[in-house]
Amino acid sequence: GNSVTQMEGPVTLSEEAFLTINCTYTATGYPSLFWYVQYPGEGLQLLLKATKADDKGSNKGFEATYRKETTSFHLEKGSVQVSDSAVYFCAPSTFSGGYNKLIFGAGTRLAVHP
């Protein structure tokens, strides 16, 4: 079945630093790929998505490109802010048991300091 691996945290950065959170997946077929974010005390919310190879998803300054050849979907941001401190989840889609579902990675905690 499909699976996902994302880099372990915590990732600690200073404000305005460059961010990369790595995500690789194994999949049969061509999954859609998602990044979700969980701010402190809140549920997850969709951050961005990409549905086919070479698509770039973007939102709030974050970007991720669907790399089929390396089965990766790394999250990047050029200049992080304190308000970006959260847990980030990579989630490829899967079709299992007749239904569409998401597989969530373990999550990467990001802490941004002023």
Added chain:
Amino acid sequence: DVKVTQSSRYLVKRTGEKVFLECVQDMDHENMFWYRQDPGLGLRLIYFSYDVKMKEKGDIPEGYSVSREKKERFSLILESASTNQTSMYLCASSRRGTSYEQYFGPGTRLTVT
């Protein structure tokens, strides 16, 4: 603004108790999901429902059951709580046909002693 609410943010129960976790969404979504979130394991799907009175097992259904009598409400039931069910429980919903774009509630942190 779309909203998924869960009945409690924090809950403490004793081993062997029957526990009900309630989830309500106001978006008229067909799909609803229950996950548990544990450190280092991410989110794991317990049960989901794609329509009223319909339910499907997720990846870790053992020790849990669910109920969906109304479209907006999806309940998770722990028939006899055990300490290994101490976790954060997250409810989510999505529209039919967009099951990947899920809206989450804030979670219920359940402690079983």
